[in-house]
Amino acid sequence: MPATAAPAADPTPRAALHRLLRRMPKAELHIHIEGSLEPELIFALAARNGVPLAYPSVQALRAAYAFSDLQSFLDIYYAGASVLQTEADFHDLAWAYLERAAADRVVHAEIFFDPQTHTDRGVPMAAVITGLARACRRAEAELGLSARLILCFLRHLSEEAAFATLEAALPLREHFIGVGLDSSERGHPPEKFERVFARARELGLHGVAHAGEEGPPAYIESALDRLQVERIDHGVRCLESPALVQRLAARRMPLTVCPLSNVKLCVFGSMAEHNLPALLAAGLCATVNSDDPAYFGGYLNDNLVAAFDALPQLGRDQAYALAKNSFEASFATAADRARWTAQLDAAFAAE
Ligand code: ADE
Numbered sequence: 026m027p028a029t030a031a032p033a034a035d036p037t038p039r040a041a042l043h044r045l046l047r048r049m050p051k052a053e054l055h056i057h058i059e060g061s062l063e064p065e066l067i068f069a070l071a072a073r074n075g076v077p078l079a080y081p082s083v084q085a086l087r088a089a090y091a092f093s094d095l096q097s098f099l100d101i102y103y104a105g106a107s108v109l110q111t112e113a114d115f116h117d118l119a120w121a122y123l124e125r126a127a128a129d130r131v132v133h134a135e136i137f138f139d140p141q142t143h144t145d146r147g148v149p150m151a152a153v154i155t156g157l158a159r160a161c162r163r164a165e166a167e168l169g170l171s172a173r174l175i176l177c178f179l180r181h182l183s184e185e186a187a188f189a190t191l192e193a194a195l196p197l198r199e200h201f202i203g204v205g206l207d208s209s210e211r212g213h214p215p216e217k218f219e220r221v222f223a224r225a226r227e228l229g230l231h232g233v234a235h236a237g238e239e240g241p242p243a244y245i246e247s248a249l250d251r252l253q254v255e256r257i258d259h260g261v262r263c264l265e266s267p268a269l270v271q272r273l274a275a276r277r278m279p280l281t282v283c284p285l286s287n288v289k290l291c292v293f294g295s296m297a298e299h300n301l302p303a304l305l306a307a308g309l310c311a312t313v314n315s316d317d318p319a320y321f322g323g324y325l326n327d328n329l330v331a332a333f334d335a336l337p338q339l340g341r342d343q344a345y346a347l348a349k350n351s352f353e354a355s356f357a358t359a360a361d362r363a364r365w366t367a368q369l370d371a372a373f374a375a376e
């Protein structure tokens with residue numbers, strides 16, 4: 026460029042906002058590791074393990090990712106997970122996610138895994154947990170990203186199966202920090218798992234649950250009252266109950282919101298209709314997360330950019346609030362949360 030050339034035009038406010046969203050440090054609190062299994066890795070692991078696939082190519086598999094609701098997604102998601110068999114597979118899966126997360130400036134991740142999806146196929150619990158835990162340790166050492174695991178119970182299965190899963194995981198207790206509840210929400214209210222969450226609490230585990238994704242506000246109430254959870258995963262239907270919103274806001278009860286997931290699973294007709302701005306305006310501790318990024322079209326920064334592009338009520342203040350909430354809502358130590366929040370303040374001061 027000649028020395029006399031005019032400097033590049035100032036970035037548009039939109040470009041500056043995108044840069045801030047991408048560069049700000051953040052925590053991811055709602056990511057199913059099996060939902061980060063990209064089609065390319067499904068094919069690689071199928072070849073490695075000799076697993077036959079129902080689709081002839083990566084493109085054909087990706088083309089099948091058109092969902093009408095949560096169940097239509099879960100059917101494909103559980104089928105995809107069948108290629109995961111060995112400790113190395115679980116390590117490789119989690120490592121791929123963690124590298125991707127670090128590129129999105131995720132400094133802390135609390136990662137869900139669904140052991141029953143694997144143990145019910147004969148995969149040893151130890152292969153699942155030690156493989157994931159090895160990737161988490163590696164992320165801390167090589168990426169400076171702190172990563173923790175949350176064991177989720179599949180709510181379409183029985184309470185008895187959830188108890189057996191928790192007991193089977195106990196020899197590996199040091200590798201996970203909490204329990205969660207996921208899978209088909211409708212018809213499987215939180216109270217079905219009241220006793221297993223009480224047992225997990227006795228063991229010093231944190232508790233979170235999916236509620237109010239497709240299910241009604243009453244499921245969110247039940248997750249609070251009967252499971253005594255510390256975060257609600259999704260929770261977007263809380264706005265149907267003003268009394269519940271007041272309760273969630275007063276307690277600063279975090280909601281781990283997943284915008285692209287909600288659009289792909291038809292919880293909202295379009296991103297422009299998403300209620301994230303209303304959740305924030307109501308004073309709720311909302312965070313943005315990717316849920317199942319390999320299936321829903323994007324990782325954490327893709328979710329932020331898609332939401333901010335479609336929703337003009339979201340700007341710099343909301344970007345700051347979402348990242349700050351993500352640290353506040355995490356199960357990290359107070360010292361780590363304060364350090365990341367200071368890094369967030371520095372990122373905003375620099376822009
Ligand atoms: N498992 C993976 N993604 C999920 C979601 N969005 N809701 C419930 N269970 C899930």
Ligand code: ZN
Pocket residue numbers: 055057207235258316
């Ligand atoms: Zn989820």
